[in-house]
Amino acid sequence: MKYCPYRACPHRQRVGAPAEFMDHVSSCSDCKTPLVDSEHEAIEGIAPTSGDPYRGPAERTKAASGRRERPGRKDVAIGAALLLAGLWLTGLVYMVRSSQGTYIVALGLMIYGAIRLLRGLRERGAG
Ligand SMILES: [Zn+2]
Structure with a gap:
């Protein structure tokens, strides 16, 4: 069994759990994210790309120094x-x-x- 690790996956939003796929499937049918083998890894998941936590603070620092x-x-x-x-x-x-x-x-x-x-x-x- 394989699982979709994408946290914002439509299937996960709907069901509240990572989407499950047969072993021969390589990407999620809902969000096209490459699947992972362990359910634990899938639950930890990949954060949605919109809220990148590494860019936020740096941008804020730059803005502050500009002011x-x-x-x-x-x-x-x-x-x-x-x-x-x-x-x-x-x-x-x-x-x-x-x-x-x-x-x-x-x-x-x-x-x-x-x-x-x-x-x-x-x-x-x-x-
Ligand atoms: Zn998915």
Whole structure:
């Protein structure tokens, strides 16, 4: 006697036990799965291919690492903000002819912002 090991076999779904076949039969008449010789092996069975347990966790890990923030992202944001603030202050100084001190602060902000922006971009490229 031979048995169909496929767990999702239509016959098994219907009867609740592996389909049984004569010894000269090589594959299940319901699901075309190659038959096995022992009933125990058939009951252990072959899992349906749809829910592959080896692919699931790996895919989840990949998705999780994709969502993780890249290094340097904060630096890029802060650098860009400081550059904009410096440009805005420079424009303000130009418009209201403010003191030299404000101009130096604006220049400092822009330089510091540019450094952080470049550092962040470099870290992004490396990561
Ligand atoms: Zn079958």
